[in-house]
Amino acid sequence: MARMTMIEAIRDAHDVAMSADERVVVYGEDVGFFGGVFRCTAGLQAKYGKSRCFDAPINEGGIVGTAIGMAAYGLKPVIEIQFADYVYPAFDQIVSEAARLRHRSNADFTCPIVIRMPAGGGIFGGQTHSQSPEGLFTHVSGLKVVVPSNPRDAKGLLLAAIADPDPVIFLEPKRLYNGPFDGHHDKPIVSWKKHPLGDVPEGDAIVPLGKASVYREGGDVTVLAYGTMVFVAEAAAEATGVDAEIIDLRTLLPLDLDAITASVRKTGRCVIVHEATRTSGFGAELMALVQENCFYHLETPIIRVTGWDTPYPHAQEWEYFPGPVRVGAALKKVMED
Amino acid sequence: MARMTMIEAIRDAHDVAMSADERVVVYGEDVGFFGGVFRCTAGLQAKYGKSRCFDAPINEGGIVGTAIGMAAYGLKPVIEIQFADYVYPAFDQIVSEAARLRHRSNADFTCPIVIRMPAGGGIFGGQTHSQSPEGLFTHVSGLKVVVPSNPRDAKGLLLAAIADPDPVIFLEPKRLYNGPFDGHHDKPIVSWKKHPLGDVPEGDAIVPLGKASVYREGGDVTVLAYGTMVFVAEAAAEATGVDAEIIDLRTLLPLDLDAITASVRKTGRCVIVHEATRTSGFGAELMALVQENCFYHLETPIIRVTGWDTPYPHAQEWEYFPGPVRVGAALKKVMED
Amino acid sequence: MSSETRPLSLNVPEPGCRPGDTPDFSEFEIPKAGSVARPEVGVDPDDIRDMAFSIVRVLNKEGEAVGDWAGLLTPDELREGLRHMLTLRTFDARMLNAQRQGKTSFYMQHLGEEAVSCAFGRALEPGDMNFPTYRQAGLLIARDYPLVTMMNQIYSNAEDPLHGRQMPIMYSSREHGFFSISGNLGTQFVQSVGWAMASAISGDTKIAAGWIGDGSTAESDFHAAMVFASTYDAPVVLNIVNNQWAISTFQGIARGGVGTFAARGHGFGIASIRVDGNDYLAVHAVAKWAAERARSGHGPTLIEHVTYRAGGHSTSDDPAAYRSQNEAAAWPMGDPVDRLKRHLIRIGEWTDERHTQAEAEILDMVMTAQKKAEAIGTLATGKHPSPRDMFEGVYETMPPHLVRQRQEAGY
């Protein structure tokens, strides 16, 4: 066990995977010599050489497109998109190619690639450094979509993603890189080094894809959350005194439906929280699934607490961000309805 | 009034708009001399000249990107993406640029463009000529998303889209181009010319965006559908004898929530039908909205009938397509639950 | 702004001839066969810039093989090439017809372009990988991929190796160096560069070949491919098949103001060559050169194959609506099958009789394969892949939600 920030945990996962498997190659914009603008790949080029960790031209479609070719050859590329907001130029390669290759070729060619990207807001990044596009990727059959919420999971899930035989979208909540964040932006920042989930096991400590974790047990209401929102939900539960059971979904696709239904059937109430815009966000799918699977157990309408259906604004960041006050209000509302 | 196929109605809408407004320009792959692979723009180049209707290089991002520049200048580009499956190379320009321009520049620049594209399956087009990506676009704030189901609406909605001051994604169910299609693929094809909705008013007959239509009144269950699925739902209702109220949504974003809630509150039951893959499809959002707005009116769980979470297959087309048998089973199930 | 500024106007390029016009290729410059020198494989791209504006040709009007690029193939190999092209042509004709008979949904032929993929297919080594478009089935035929398997794919029958998931002709065969075809244009061009980079990263000796059509060079993935190939000096041969048309759109809409598609390579420092795509010997020689260049560590080559799409774009297309019906016949570079046949006859290695006989044999072989395939099934009849196959293979292991959906579907 070592105390790590999420950045260090991600770097460590790369390191473990690269030393165990020569086929793992790492690249992206500023990823090589400098080690990435968030430093998630720092030191890897020096350790593994320029042909296993290198800078890429600024062409996200090209980064994913070449990775697909490399995967078809037999390598395991782990690539970084500098911000999730910049993944759209690669959307075609991801949706039309990476996601489809196994199926359309009947596994003659496969695509074991990991596409990492920092996502989410809370850093005054405005509309092009704050987005949470996970909902889009969950609509694409053939992809897996992962969002870790802490260093331990970040390492374990990234190792699982690299080991996975299929393409994985790996969204890193950048507001959690250095420490947990509960939405109280005016409070001082705490580091992961002081948090139990900053305790990261050494070596090949995989956290399996497709399994949620119960972050906080409770009996009143089930909160479905992932990434930063796990901590926001915790803060809201503590502030309101609502005995919320917080499920950290960890993998959105494939989803751990059993964990969700078990909890909602127990509590009879459900609040869904995400930072992405509301309409057709992943919350809609969660709501649909809960409705389909727990209809007769639901005491009150499910509530979504999400980012608004606007671009992520710069100055109004904290009015946009679904913080503990808004989540708390939803918790109280489901208890009152 | 003239009897028209949907193709002719779309062509007519272009014609009306181009003759009324010099700023309307039309382009896309094979759109100029030839008039489009589905012939939706046939005759326009001959009538309006090469600088108002022309062939574009095969670069969907470039087609949308230049249209954004033209719109910023003051024109009203109406562009065609040859198949909705090929819109992904333009995804970045649509999501990061067209959708955001008004907001980020505080209306210093705006983006009145219409992006037309044939969508949906049922023509043995396999995974790259059959997709229904509407769900993705409904997650993008700043866009409007329209899906007509018949010639009259196609003309009227397209005219409304061209008149609209904001970017509109206009998805044309290609299986409906020549006639209504209820999913009975083994039955002979009927033409729109023999269908009342093939009666298309002349001139500037706008059908407003944001308004659903009650395609079929009924008291048992509300069916939310759009495009081809309207006719599939009708066939299912007739085959099962379930007194279904079929709402043709027409515009998905912004959605006519009032029409939906009014109907569901009346019937107490709801079936949602779309051809796109299920997970995080637009049906999820519809289900979420019905749940949020009609929770206490719902007698039974809402059911989604959709394409499966797989690429659209070639040989198994009719096993993939959510046809009248599957929709009928859902209608019966909500009545029995 | 100077006072005499006049209104601007939009330039929209137009082809030389439209339906009803008389085709005129007199302005299309065709260098004499043998006139382009064959440089060293390690040549500096800057020193062969002119090759992007000329055309490497081996077969002259008289059917002789002339110049530096001649002499690579034995008569046996040439006869094999002829056989491959004839096979592809016959295969196309039969499948086109099968589509018209309702045995499948769709087909795309190679008429007039057979030399490009058939000759290239003989220039790579086993283990190398092509990333083809839908118009390079010759790569498979030249590698003796079973015709019946191709047909099974086209018919989406029970023996279709792709289990009915893909539209006709979207073949895939890793074993035959043929990457899974995508319906999306251009995407595979940059993937080929990634494959080549992977070979270099792994210290392997294999190379990749990317393929793209003239119209599709406009796609942005073309740029991505060029940037990555150039930066990492990837061992890849990047092929543009300029068959003059992209559905109804003539190549001038993609080419714009530039002289040739090959010239696009210059902006990237990539060796760029144009070749007579209807000349089996020329395509083969240039392909060999580029492959050797890549394999020996000299990096990428961009090849523009100049040819002509003599048929419709696909079974959904009728070219009479947008181009002169005489254009194919007027195409000044002739027919690839004819030209190779005449060459073989000229060098005394072939006769008209043997040709007629070969055609009959090939037709027979293709028809035998077709019967076999049809005995299994066509799209309309016989045995098909199971609906389960639609759910399989989305992921290596079927996740719970797909299992549930499969059960819901009843399969």
Added chain:
Amino acid sequence: MSSETRPLSLNVPEPGCRPGDTPDFSEFEIPKAGSVARPEVGVDPDDIRDMAFSIVRVLNKEGEAVGDWAGLLTPDELREGLRHMLTLRTFDARMLNAQRQGKTSFYMQHLGEEAVSCAFGRALEPGDMNFPTYRQAGLLIARDYPLVTMMNQIYSNAEDPLHGRQMPIMYSSREHGFFSISGNLGTQFVQSVGWAMASAISGDTKIAAGWIGDGSTAESDFHAAMVFASTYDAPVVLNIVNNQWAISTFQGIARGGVGTFAARGHGFGIASIRVDGNDYLAVHAVAKWAAERARSGHGPTLIEHVTYRAGGHSTSDDPAAYRSQNEAAAWPMGDPVDRLKRHLIRIGEWTDERHTQAEAEILDMVMTAQKKAEAIGTLATGKHPSPRDMFEGVYETMPPHLVRQRQEAGY
């Protein structure tokens, strides 16, 4: 495969110097000022291919303006240019500092690159439209856009014309020919071509200018822009600002095997010119030439501005981690402010004293603007746009779901 085939390896370009190394630009060829001829505005792009491999320079080491491209600007205009550059530099320094003081979240400066946007800003006409990146604020300053408005935007205060929606420096001013800046690289390059096409479609006389960084030329939208500009002969000036770095990545990663970025134009038949980006006179002259070319119907020009990013990429960046701290000083093309100042002194139109005085005046002006802006508010203090502004303007008319969300939010 020849038997001596050796294992391949990946080529990953490396900059000449990294932290700790001594910068060495001796291999960087800099043509003498005045040595590149000025062609006719309607010249055939093929006839000026060499201009993509040379550099148009006007100011020589002695501070004289020499050659064909000299003589366009009066002393008053030159002094104005100097004032613009000094204003931009001072503005940058103040805002950099304001960011460090927590008055805003982020800033990006132009240090060393001031000539590019300031000189270009004087070459277009009112009504023309730039599609800038985040590093061309000189276009606004050269058009007398109010500094206080820029600061209001940077501070996201109540007078921010963009209502706090955008990150600092993402200005927009149609009136000043400055298209709304996007955070996404490259997207606006092809939009500029669309704007120019629209002008041509409308029979207008206005032109557009696209902007992109060296690193961002790798983006696929660069290709889209080149294809459309070339095909439709759009009246557009396409500017590449090659400041040698893209965050931590040197220009060789985007440039790959090619000699220059300007050469990318050749593959498209687009007139392509390199210019000394640190030479105000040269940038202005080349910009004027290209603008006239576009406006007179001769189509697009690609300009590579050769300059150097002397500062960090942004306030989030520390270049000491990836490049030598002496590199900026070693950059052989000098500092744009210095060079114009020396030229003005050399021709007797400026003195050191006047310069010092001008600097003081400009500082004063900038500080006055800053006080005004800060009196309204900074990101941390004072008056801000309303949360309602976040919901406004997503569409022209707020749709029902956004009205509901705004109400739910309580605004």
